[in-house]
Amino acid sequence: MSIGVVLLLQSKGCLMEVLTVAATASLVKSMIEKLGQLWKDLIIFWDLDKECDITKDMLTIISIVLADIEKKFITNERICPWLSQLQDATYDVDDFLDDLQIEKQRSKGKFPAGAIWDFLSSNNQVKFHYKMVKKIKRINTRLDKSMEEKRNFQLVERNFVMEEDIARRETFSIVDESNVYGRKEEKKKIINLLTNDKDNEILSVLPIVGIGGVGKTTLAKIVYNDKEIKKYFDPIVWVYVSMKFQLSKILEKIIECVSRKGCDVSYIEAKVNKLETMISGTRFLIVLDDVWNEDAIKWEELTTILKCVSTIGSKILVTTRSERVARIMGTFDQFRVDPLEFEYCWKLFEKRAFQYVDEEEKESCINIGKEIIRKCKGLPLAAVHLGNLAGLREVDWCIIRDSNIWQTTEYWNGIMAFDIFRSSLLFL
Template sequence: MAAAVVGGAFLSAFLDVLFDRLASPEFVDLILGKKLSKSLLSEDNSDGSEVSVVPIVGMGGVGKTTLAQLVYNDENLEEIFDFKAWVCVSQELDILKVTKTITEAVTGKPCKLNDLNLLHLELMDKLKDKEFLIVLDDVWTENYVNWRLLKKPFNRGIRRSKILLTTRSEKTASIVQTVHIYHLNQLSNEDCWSVFANHACLSSESDGNTTTLEKIGKEIVKKCNGLPLAAQSLGGMLRRKHDIVDWNNILNSDIWELSESECEVIPALRRSYHYLPPHLKRCFVYCSLYPQDYEFEKYELILLWMAEDLLKKSSKGRTLEEVGHEYFDDLVSRSFFQRSNTSRSSWPYGKCFVMHDLMHDLATSLGGDFYFRSEELGKETKIKTKTRHLSFTKFNSSVLDNFDVVGRAKFLRTFLSIINFEAAPFNNEEAQCIIVSKLMYLRVLSFHDFQSQDSLPDSIEMPRGMSKLNHLQHLDFFVVGKHQENEIKELGGLSNLRGQLELRNMENVSQSDEALEARMMDKKHINSLLLEWSRCNNNSTNFQLEIDVFCKLQPHFNIESLQIKGYKGTRFPDWMGNSSYRNMTRLTLSDCDNCSMLPSLEQLPSLGSL
């Protein structure tokens, strides 16, 4: 108990300065990251029978996740713990999903198990006699039985191991705790002002304008209700605005009176949104299609923005991708997006981002009827006629039996599936035709999670009638099939495709004229192209057919990146060295075993990577 009292007092003292220096990475790394780690992780379960669970409790936006990140990212912990894992849990506790995520973090490789008992055995084997730190962020469950089931494998570890858990619920904390509960209260107006001022980059020089801005800013901060997320967001919004009129407009806005019944922080965040440039507003609201706590890749979202025409063409000659990077970074700097700490963010996808729960709530409220996100499409799903963008996270056969539920949204532009296909297999026969026959105005068709697989099953083919989607602008990949309805010529009418395109199973092109009918030269918005022959093509002896097919797949001269994998022809097409490809900066050739000579590349002036 003495340790709990000392630890709690130490934490309370440090919280007084935590957000005062939130914008200073040096301060966080040098002091908070070290001392808070020692404070939070010094306590052990009194009887030593179980791994210690340390709950951090506080309302939304008060900084629970920030505090957990300081502990998790402390470099000194690398020497203490054998394993670390970070998992966003959210409102629905999916024990299988959480256990699998932890297993992947511990093993450093994909986990294909979908049986909880087998997962428990796998995880227990890895954690046995190991010391680990696991962060469970945003836990809502108040079911003791489910909690014990989730926690079961952890007790195989060394008792000095720690589970750090963040929650808004006092009841949740009382169920999971084995040691002292840490309560995070709202900041004082003085501390909240420090966060706001740091993010607003308000000058420390005492001139008339700064003094006036400080006076107005402190009144704005009082409306943040002690929530650092609100202060951080508003400060970031005013980072480039040091005009007294702008600050007064925020202070006196009617938006402060909105949504008080929903959440005290929403008016402040809504004000931050109100002052976003129009192009960033559209990009932010589009993210309401993502589920809460969904981790998204930067490039993935930029491609979707491109397909939706949300990126303005640059007058400075920059590509749309470069414009998208600028938009994305701007939203990060304004705290609308945050970097993720989970294992998915480091492997195998690269850095991922998330939206804070309250930011996600804001995007959802702003999306209105134009954006519709469903956990599972079915008979009872109500989609309004005016809906333009739809996403869903579970695929059920009832979706196919009752696809008129979706078909009523006749002007639907986005049909985005955010599915773990490994856990919920996609039946190709069932899915054929429903998309192309009902959604003629579709612009975005994403099979994103398929891309995490090393290879696609041989049975996977594209839906029939893809050529009818002539409004389609974003397609992750096209798998060339062996049947007429899945041939490469189905791409012929998709002239609006843009960004990145991957053509897989190229060995299924049986006649070179089919490749010509794909009309790749007409697709002037494609800037990155991958042509891939699968491994089953290794024994191919029809070299001339592959040469002819490759020659007739010449892309538009706007192409910037070209990747060729598994090609078994004996030479490359002459067009690869055409001087008209002045924008090509990257050429990748892999597993092209039968080619002894490179194409003539001296006429590609921009080529920087080979």
């Protein structure tokens, strides 16, 4: 932080507030890392992964809010009390993890190595487990309250796209292929991989990998809707996964897609039985869109179920940003989606941007538009949204071209560039 910025903050009486934000952000980040480090050693050991998964998700979202507050030096009279409550909840998470560690060490030597069942069925250990469940649920209630109170900081909400908001953008399989450019070769290669059964695998998994906004979902859609695919696979299913990889929810969505009606059973075992009666012996294709799960155990649970009800040639097509996810899930080598060539990004932009441009202005607008598209670096999502933005009558294209959004990590991470641009323009 520069001296000039510090003096400015001091003159506004908010230096301490900004430093507190930074300290809280660091604390929350360290706790997210600690949860990850102790996941297998303690959290799964004590069968607390479901509760702690909720904790980690909320801390991750809060971390994003704190990063944005810190970056923009946002001040609010209610921030300090909120930060104090958040720090207390985070310290409680640390104490909770310490309790798990201490109890595990204390109980060592009581049971022979490997006697997990005896260990967990001991009255003392059962009592301790339920005590910890109650404790983490109380912590999650406090974090949930913090999640609600963060909505008081409207500037954060308007200027930053939260992960929880991204999770609401559920995808679907329908696509207008006339609006897709430059993906014919990729589509052909993927279809060939999916319909080639020389390996005689009962269930194969092809991961489509690429950065945010590069067009993974769109590519999966045009493959999903291809006539050759529909002839080869039956049923074909589209499932939007996103941040939370929940086995029960994924099974429910598969059942709903195949039956074309709601899932009328709630337990996982009942869902497995229902799925077996519906697709057993079929050659199916399931698309899992936007997968983030890096827990191999969760993935093995799903594939174990699907292998039991599939026949040779069944496939799963996965879209993900993470190469680690692709390595965990894939039986094929990952299929990498590269950025579009300039001419295709320009077509996407041009189709949307010139609807209100007069012929006299068109030539100068073309030059500015091409400068904008060069900054998109081949991301079709950015080209589409910026084309829509440029198509608005009241928007000056030079503002889009010259905006500092191009230097932000949010844009290059592909997090809905249009929303970030639109919100930043509101404050120019």
